[in-house]
Amino acid sequence: MxxxxxxxxxxxxxxxxxxxxxxxxxxxxxxxxxxxxxxxxxxxxxxxxxxxxxxxxxxxxxxxxxxxxxxxxxAAPSPVLPVEGKAVLITGCDSGFGLATAQRLDAMGFQVFATVLDADGEGAKLLRNICSPRLTLLQVDITQPQQVQQALINTKAKLGMKGLWALVNNAGVCVNFGDAELSLMSNYRGCMEVNFFGTVCITKTFLPLLRQNKGRIVTISSPSGEQPFPCLASYGASKAALNLFINTIRHELEPWGVKVSTIFPSAFKTGQSSNTEYWEKKYQHLLQNLSPSLLEEYGEDYVMETKDLFQKHAKTAKEDLSPVVNTIVKALLSPQPQVRYYSGPGVGLMYFIYSYFPLSISDKFLQKLFLKKKVIPRALRKQNELNHIKDNNNDIISNNNNVTSKME
Structure with missing residues (x-):
């Protein structure tokens, strides 16, 4: 035994x-x-x-x-391509993934072209101070075609006869705040302008240089572009449009030898996400621009809870950006880069549940994972109270009828 x-x-x-x-x-x-x-x-x-x-x-x-x-x-480590002679353009290097990636690639020996919104900002100053003379700063708002064209001219002048090895589409914004109905149309347009139209513009503009080198396009997307995260409708819609565009050009550029990869990170602290003052301004701006009837139906406490949950979620996000930066490096130097990369803790499990579990389970998982809302809209609360009173009255009438029947 x-x-x-x-x-x-x-x-x-x-x-x-x-x-x-x-x-x-x-x-x-x-x-x-x-x-x-x-x-x-x-x-x-x-x-x-x-x-x-x-x-x-x-x-x-x-x-x-x-x-x-x-x-x-x-086993021998996976082979990587040599860095020597490779030039990379990275968008959105004022902070976050773009800033960290520009520093890493410059230290590795890449010729880096880093676009920033503010050439006098903290991110630009940091890159000037710590990076080598190989790095070139370009002040570019990717939503402005004239600035994108000027960036192309400046890049060509630096490269000479060389082509561009890679474009890292990192620039993006998340100006979303609240439910889809509560989100202002300016939020939807703002997200689409940067995350979709701006990225499409700079990608199309630099494609001739990428085709010349049979290079790479690496795009930072978001799981919210494929999964219905609560309160991220405008941001998610812009990323969904971006994902379709990137997947389409991936097929179209295959004959040219240009490889296209998309990275889906989990939650990281980037941009203004951990700035309390930023969320307070968003909250006040929304209250001032919502119609009185809509604010009455949802309630100010409902909107305030959303703000608090966004802040709480931002505080729990990871500060170490190296998982995403490492993934970008893999996509740039792997002889056969993957089409999709999942970077950061928990994102693989999230996609597994979303892809293979029933919608009822995956939807609940996303709600529990992102915003655990407890406050319900004011109009629904009133309706629930009326239903409760109605049910109590019905119970009283039913009890009275039973007593009357027994007495008879």
């Missing part, structure tokens, strides 16, 4: 490691590693059947797992 129990626990332990490794591989790479995932699952089932038929197969399974583990330790 003891021998059987020992064999059973060895079997369970090894199978747990094996299946856990399979799930970890799947969550880390999602769609990009489907063939290898199928192979892992097939091997798991095969070994499981062998173990079920005869316990000595457990020893074979242990040996197999040990071999796989040793191979993963000793």
């Amino acid at each position: 003891d021998d059987y129990a020992l064999s059973f626990w060895i079997y369970m332990g090894v199978m747990s490691v094996f299946i856990g490794s399979t799930l970890k591989k799947f969550l880390a790479s999602h769609v990009s590693a489907v063939p290898s995932l199928v192979a892992w699952l097939g091997a798991t089932l095969l070994v499981e059947r062998l173990c079920a038929m005869c316990m000595p197969a457990v020893l074979a399974l242990v040996a197999f797992c040990a071999t796989c583990w040793l191979y993963s330790l000793l």
Whole structure:
């Protein structure tokens, strides 16, 4: 009995490691590693059947797992392309991912063209102070075609006969605040102007230089462009439009040898997200511009809770931007870059649930993950109160009728 129990626990332990490794591989790479995932699952089932038929197969399974583990330790790292002679244009380098990426690529030896909104801002000053003379700052508002064209002229003058190796589409804004009905039309237009039209403009403008070098386009998108995050309608819609554009040109540019990748980060502290004053201004601006009837139906406390939840979510976001910067570097230097990258804690699990679970479960997961709202709109509260009073009255009438019937 003891021998059987020992064999059973060895079997369970090894199978747990094996299946856990399979799930970890799947969550880390999602769609990009489907063939290898199928192979892992097939091997798991095969070994499981062998173990079920005869316990000595457990020893074979242990040996197999040990071999796989040793191979993963000793296997050569994935090859990367050389950095020398490669030029990269990065948009939105005033702060966040753009600023961090510009610093990293410059330190690696890339010739970096970093676009900023404010050439005298803190981000621009930092890049001037710590980066090499190879880095070129370009003051560009990507929503202004004239400025984008001037950036192309300046970039060509610096590159000479060289083409551009890569464009990193990082510039973006999230001016969304509140439910879709409460979001101002200026929010929708603001997000579309920067996240979609601006990115389309700069991508189209620099494509001739990228085609010349058979280069890369790397775009920072957002899971909210594919999943229905509460209170992110305008931002998510702009990213959804961007995703479709990028996927379309990915097919169209394949004959030219230009490789296109999209990165979907989890929550990180970027831009004004951790600025309390920023959220307060957004809140006051929304209150001043909402129609009185709409504000009456939702209630000021409902809007205030949304603001507080956005602030709370921003505080829990990761400060270390290196996971996204590392992913950008992979997309730039991998001989065969992935079409999609998922960067940051939890994003792989989120996509797994969204892709393979019923909508009822994935929707609840997103609501719990992002904004856990407790306050309901004022009009619904009043309706619930009326229904409650009505139900109580019905109960009283029903009880009176029962008493009358008994007396009769």
